[in-house]
Amino acid sequence: MAPELELEEEETMEDRTPSFAKSSSQTSAYAPQVKADTVISKGMTLTGTLKGKGTVRVEGIVEGEISLDGALTVAVSGTVKGPVAVNVLRVAGNIEGNATVKDHLCLERTGHIQGDIETVSLVIEDGGRLNGRTTMMERPKDHQPPAEPKAPPVPELEFGPNYPGGWDTDDTAESAQPEKAAANGKKNK
Template sequence: MGKKEQPKGELQAFLGKGTQFRGILIFDGVVRMEGKVEGEISSEGHLIVGREAEVKAEVKVVSIQVAGTVIGNITAQEKVEILATGRVQGDIVTPKLAVEEGARFTGHCQMEPEEAGTRVIPMEKGTSES
């Protein structure tokens, strides 16, 4: 198997196993969670939900990688990645979704273009000229 792509940037914070947080979490950069988080998560950065993590939150980030459990809706500007050990229960809005074999996702997914200026041009039906 190939090497997992890591989010760009330096790790800004680590919420380790045994850590519990309840409230609104706002951050920049990269944050890795292994503990329990409940509330709201909002970031212009990247979130890594580790294998031991349990997140019950509305999540709005640039990208998220899920190896643990997320219960709540996820909105990601760039990408949502659910690894084989990952569990997501909630709706996802993102331009890119990657789900490994073995992962569990219960909810709806809406794929939005990355940029507001992106247009989809429909293909025209073939016409024949006589």
């Protein structure tokens, strides 16, 4: 009988999974995972136009246009057959159609896009497949890049008579300067 693994309330199995064992979608630094407002589940097919604001995750099939002011994630099991226009696009499944992405597109190692894309930022992981033309757009002038983390400040270096390699490096120099020797409590001979 295998022993049961007990976890504290705040700790989950995902927290205990080593980083090398997580999938690329869990560890990718380029496009963070976002909780989806809408999920097209595996086994479901949506036919028509999907428009709106928010985040959508496609695990099933969408046949038609997707136009979002937000993010679209196409899971490994997901397929989109039609044009896509979104702010952020993450593809681990399949897209058969053109894609216009205003901010960032991440084509994961299991992802496949069959169509032309226009984007500002593009990352294709090793194994990701893009069959089509790519047009890189310029960022809008009012776009603010994310702030880079600041390193802690480095204190100023201070040198003085008590610092090795500072003013005096040996006793002979100290004896040549009687006022320094008196300040240090030594008598000049």
